[in-house]
Amino acid sequence: xxxxxxxxxxxxxxxxxxxxxxxxxxxxxxxxxxxxxxxxxxxxxxxxxxxxxxxxxxxxxxxxxxxxxxxxxxxxxxxxxxxxxxxxxxxxxxxxxxxxxxxxxxxxxxxxxxxxxxxxxxxxxxxxxxxxxxxxxxxxxxxxxxxxxxxxxxxxxxxxxxxxxxxxxxxxxxxxxxxxxxxxxxxxxxxxxxxxxxxxxxxxxxxxxxxxxxxxxxxxxxxxxxxxxxxxxxxxxxxxxxxxxxxxxxxxxxxxxxxxxxxxxxxxxxxxxxxxxxxxxxxxxxxxxxxxxxxxxxxxxxxxxxxxxxxxxxxxxxxxxxxxxxxxxxxxxxxxxxxxxxxxxxxxxxxxxxxxxxxxxxxxxxxxxxxxxxxxxxxxxxxxxxxxxxxxxxxxxxxxxxxxxxxxxxxxxxxxxxxxxxxxxxxxxxxxxx
Amino acid sequence: xxxxxxxxxxxxxxxxxxxxxxxxxxxxxxxxxxxxxxxxxxxxxxxxxxxxxxxxxxxxxxxxxxxxxxxxxxxxxxxxxxxxxxxxxxxxxxxxxxxxxxxxxxxxxxxxxxxxxxxxxxxxxxxxxxxxxxxxxxxxxxxxxxxxxxxxxxxxxxxxxxxxxxxxxxxxxxxxxxxxxxxxxxxxxxxxxxxxxxxxxxxxxxxxxxxxxxxxxxxxxxxxxxxxxxxxxxxxxxxxxxxxxxxxxxxxxxxxxxxxxxxxxxxxxxxxxxxxxxxxxxxxxxxxxxxxxxxxxxxxxxxxxxxxxxxxxxxxxxxxxxxxxxxxxxxxxxxxxxxxxxxxxxxxxxxxxxxxxxxxxxxxxxxxxxxxxxxxxxxxxxxxxxxxxxxxxxxxxxxxxxxxxxxxxxxxxxxxxxxxxxxxxxxxxxxxxxxxxxxxxxxxxxxxxxxxxxxxxxxxxxxxxxxxxxxxxxxxxxxxxxxxxxxxxxxxxxxxxxxxxxxxxxxxxx
Numbered sequence: 001x002x003x004x005x006x007x008x009x010x011x012x013x014x015x016x017x018x019x020x021x022x023x024x025x026x027x028x029x030x031x032x033x034x035x036x037x038x039x040x041x042x043x044x045x046x047x048x049x050x051x052x053x054x055x056x057x058x059x060x061x062x063x064x065x066x067x068x069x070x071x072x073x074x075x076x077x078x079x080x081x082x083x084x085x086x087x088x089x090x091x092x093x094x095x096x097x098x099x100x101x102x103x104x105x106x107x108x109x110x111x112x113x114x115x116x117x118x119x120x121x122x123x124x125x126x127x128x129x130x131x132x133x134x135x136x137x138x139x140x141x142x143x144x145x146x147x148x149x150x151x152x153x154x155x156x157x158x159x160x161x162x163x164x165x166x167x168x169x170x171x172x173x174x175x176x177x178x179x180x181x182x183x184x185x186x187x188x189x190x191x192x193x194x195x196x197x198x199x200x201x202x203x204x205x206x207x208x209x210x211x212x213x214x215x216x217x218x219x220x221x222x223x224x225x226x227x228x229x230x231x232x233x234x235x236x237x238x239x240x241x242x243x244x245x246x247x248x249x250x251x252x253x254x255x256x257x258x259x260x261x262x263x264x265x266x267x268x269x270x271x272x273x274x275x276x277x278x279x280x281x282x283x284x285x286x287x288x289x290x291x292x293x294x295x296x297x298x299x300x301x302x303x304x305x306x307x308x309x310x311x312x313x314x315x316x317x318x319x320x321x322x323x324x325x326x327x328x329x330x331x332x333x334x335x336x337x338x339x340x341x342x343x344x345x346x347x348x349x350x351x352x353x354x355x356x357x358x359x360x361x362x363x364x365x366x367x368x369x370x371x372x373x374x375x376x377x378x379x380x381x382x383x384x385x386x387x388x389x390x391x392x393x394x395x396x397x398x399x400x401x402x403x404x405x406x407x408x409x410x411x412x413x414x415x416x417x418x419x420x421x422x423x424x425x426x427x428x429x430x431x432x433x434x
Numbered sequence: 435x436x437x438x439x440x441x442x443x444x445x446x447x448x449x450x451x452x453x454x455x456x457x458x459x460x461x462x463x464x465x466x467x468x469x470x471x472x473x474x475x476x477x478x479x480x481x482x483x484x485x486x487x488x489x490x491x492x493x494x495x496x497x498x499x500x501x502x503x504x505x506x507x508x509x510x511x512x513x514x515x516x517x518x519x520x521x522x523x524x525x526x527x528x529x530x531x532x533x534x535x536x537x538x539x540x541x542x543x544x545x546x547x548x549x550x551x552x553x554x555x556x557x558x559x560x561x562x563x564x565x566x567x568x569x570x571x572x573x574x575x576x577x578x579x580x581x582x583x584x585x586x587x588x589x590x591x592x593x594x595x596x597x598x599x600x601x602x603x604x605x606x607x608x609x610x611x612x613x614x615x616x617x618x619x620x621x622x623x624x625x626x627x628x629x630x631x632x633x634x635x636x637x638x639x640x641x642x643x644x645x646x647x648x649x650x651x652x653x654x655x656x657x658x659x660x661x662x663x664x665x666x667x668x669x670x671x672x673x674x675x676x677x678x679x680x681x682x683x684x685x686x687x688x689x690x691x692x693x694x695x696x697x698x699x700x701x702x703x704x705x706x707x708x709x710x711x712x713x714x715x716x717x718x719x720x721x722x723x724x725x726x727x728x729x730x731x732x733x734x735x736x737x738x739x740x741x742x743x744x745x746x747x748x749x750x751x752x753x754x755x756x757x758x759x760x761x762x763x764x765x766x767x768x769x770x771x772x773x774x775x776x777x778x779x780x781x782x783x784x785x786x787x788x789x790x791x792x793x794x795x796x797x798x799x800x801x802x803x804x805x806x807x808x809x810x811x812x813x814x815x816x817x818x819x820x821x822x823x824x825x826x827x828x829x830x831x832x833x834x835x836x837x838x839x840x841x842x843x844x845x846x847x848x849x850x851x852x853x854x855x856x857x858x859x860x861x862x863x864x865x866x867x868x869x870x871x872x873x874x875x876x877x878x879x880x881x882x883x884x885x886x887x888x889x890x891x892x893x894x895x896x897x898x899x900x901x902x903x904x905x906x907x908x909x910x911x912x913x914x915x916x917x918x919x920x921x922x923x924x925x926x927x928x929x930x931x932x933x934x935x936x937x938x939x940x941x942x943x944x
Contacts, residue, residue: 163907172900174900258520266531266534307801309796310794311793311794313804337865338860340856340861344808344811348807376625377648400886401886401889403872405867406867406872409801412801427901428900431901434903
């Protein structure tokens with residue numbers, strides 16, 4: 001199995017270069033916000049380990065909101081972020097990037113502060129400007145871009161073939177149908193029109209690190225449990241105090257802002273989401289936030305790694321990143337469906353989860369006991385998440401037209417090709433997927 | 435708890451409570467205001483019907499709604515306008531993203547619309563809905579269109595309607611699925627008490643100024659009576675008693691003029707079913723999700739519900755795979771009838787709690803389960819009327835059938851255009867990936883435009899217990915959009931406020 005990893009390179013934009021940078025990034029797009037996969041700056045489609053990528057210019061448009069807490073807003077310089085989700089190791093991928101898209105990347109990063117096009121070692125610079133997420137979510141750990149393409153082709157091929165044979169064979173002759181489908185796959189593989197590559201061996205160092213993480217986090221929590229238990233009442237008390245006193249900012253985002261964001265949306269069945277804001281002031285909120293993200297990361301890595309994040313099955317990748325010395329948080333996700341349905345799904349299915357994390361950020365609607373209300377205050381929530389959303393200048397998805405549910409179904413179809421079903425009910429189930 | 439007769443039905447336009455089914459004749463007019471003062475004078479005495487029940491149903495009814503341009507021209511200030519939702523202010527064709535989401539691309543593209551596509555010239559100011567008993571419409575129209583009316587308004591377009599009873603032009607009973615508004619607050623909106631699908635819906639989902647299914651008040655224009663003396667007679671804002679509620683007892687009205695290719699529909703189905711009438715009928719029923727007489731394709735009924743109410747009292751819980759009613763069937767998409775949590779938890783106590791927790795955390799689900807939940811937040815109160823003569827399938831399949839116009843003046847009333855109408859139209863109807871499907875938008879309403887990736891959207895699949903799905907491919911477009919718009923249908927006190935606005939506008943600056 002090839003595990004997924006993630007990268008994020010961030011650097012402040014040189015003063016006066018913002019507009020040029022925006023124009024340059026826009027030149028990579030086919031339609032607003034959507035990369036041409038073969039664009040000349042970074043021909044994304046050539047990187048067959050790359051699932052998603054984006055360029056965002058992180059600007060603090062909502063930084064004044066923290067004034068409501070009696071805190072002076074910190075200075076923030078517009079920052080270019082380049083992030084992506086990939087198969088395998090991040091460092092080898094960055095090396096690949098630096099090699100194959102050197103001139104394009106240099107052209108882009110030359111708009112950033114400490115980068116000069118001539119004498120810079122691109123790879124070293126990118127590595128030095130990497131920020132790791134506090135929590136990362138992968139829809140299906142181990143599912144590679146290659147596998148996704150192979151399985152989508154398998155589905156298409158089987159679907160067409162099943163259509164052709166079902167009338168001749170009769171839909172009740174399911175064993176014959178299966179036999180014919182399996183021979184069809186063999187034939188297509190032989191002709192080189194289908195490939196079903198076996199999974200690569202799981203890297204040993206990843207296995208060890210994963211195991212240590214799996215055991216380590218609960219173990220440390222277990223060891224700390226007497227302490228955690230002892231502070232729990234104080235935590236609860238302080239939490240309720242803050243929940244009562246934190247200002248709620250019911251500010252409607254401007255239509256121009258929403259219009260700007262929506263220009264980039266709904267071209268494909270999936271969309272991107274980048275959101276940026278301040279962490280609420282005070283150590284209590286920061287530690288709570290960090291603790292919740294520690295748990296989120298653990299659950300994402302070891303529990304929710306098979307197509308669902310609690311009740312949500314529409315997120316491909318998501319990450320939570322602390323920046324500006326833990327004063328701000330950046331969240332990025334790749335999801336299926338329109339923005340409105342993504343948010344409604346979130347409110348109705350995992351409002352508690354949103355509350356747990358984002359109630360520690362400025363502008364979030366008031367929660368009760370950290371999981372109640374919050375997102376359920378529908379308009380306040382919808383306003384705040386849109387207000388804090390920032391445009392994504394360039395977005396790339398390696399498999400347009402496919403949703404996470406599509407990917408899961410295609411994998412099940414493939415599984416049915418490789419593992420013989422044991423009874424008729426299972427065969428029918430498999431046939432119904434095709 | 436309030437009693438039914440406590441509700442301010444006398445301030446509500448009747449359409450929020452009645453479909454006026456007995457008033458079979460109707461006339462929908464798109465009007466522009468030619469003379470603002472005359473229009474206000476006419477509004478002052480206009481016989482707009484309220485929602486109070488009468489001992490004998492009336493012979494006529496009149497309802498009115500305004501576009502944002504209409505409100506502006508009548509002198510409603512920007513301080514009120516800007517508190518309406520973006521969808522209402524900027525309209526159904528507000529940007530290309532909106533058109534993409536609503537499926538208004540290809541043949542449905544707003545550039546091809548006959549009205550409503552250009553906010554200045556083709557978007558009417560007022561929508562007037564006239565209803566009357568058979569044969570009484572002409573007289574009613576004369577009464578409504580008095581001298582002042584002709585001075586005040588200019589008819590931009592009269593939307594055709596016809597009396598086809600409960601049936602829409604394809605021949606299906608279209609009057610069954612409606613939410614029941616919970617006028618008396620019988621039902622809690624707390625998610626903990628809403629595990630099962632319910633047809634009862636909080637008033638605030640349809641009427642502005644009341645708590646919605648989240649227990650919240652939808653944002654709307656509230657007015658400070660100290661700054662605007664005219665507002666004194668407006669209803670109080672329940673959530674802020676120092677303010678008056680301009681929108682209370684009002685609602686948003688969504689109108690879409692749809693044409694239906696009735697011969698095209700039946701001819702395609704006839705070909706797809708080898709010209710066998712029974713097969714054709716079955717295929718049509720599975721596309722709609724009901725038989726032509728309205729019987730749902732789901733046999734099971736909810737315990738405790740009378741059989742006679744079966745038409746609107748069922749869920750798809752026992753047909754998860756869609757073997758009885760395909761997942762893509764029109765009525766299953768338009769209202770998936772899902773509860774907040776999938777399945778029912780019957781256990782109580784600690785076991786019940788653990789099961790509930792496991793569900794909330796997403797464990798123990800099948801891959802296709804729980805993709806669409808919480809239907810209660812996406813309901814529409816439908817009030818449309820069809821147009822064109824009823825055409826039986828046997829007639830429609832004849833190759834020499836003369837061309838005739840058929841369609842639907844789709845109307846729905848909602849308190850939140852974005853979460854209700856636009857969500858349903860986008861995520862459930864136009865989306866070819868609805869509920870785990872692919873290549874399948876709504877079989878009736880889909881525009882068949884391929885995705886950016888090239889993947890088609892012209893399939894309709896019927897899951898089959900034998901295993902392989904029964905696929906119908908290359909569906910043509912059956913329904914096209916010819917116009918549309920968002921309107922605000924005010925309560926009667928707000929209407930009085932509008933009609934009393936001083937000349938030259940500036941209501942809130944006084």
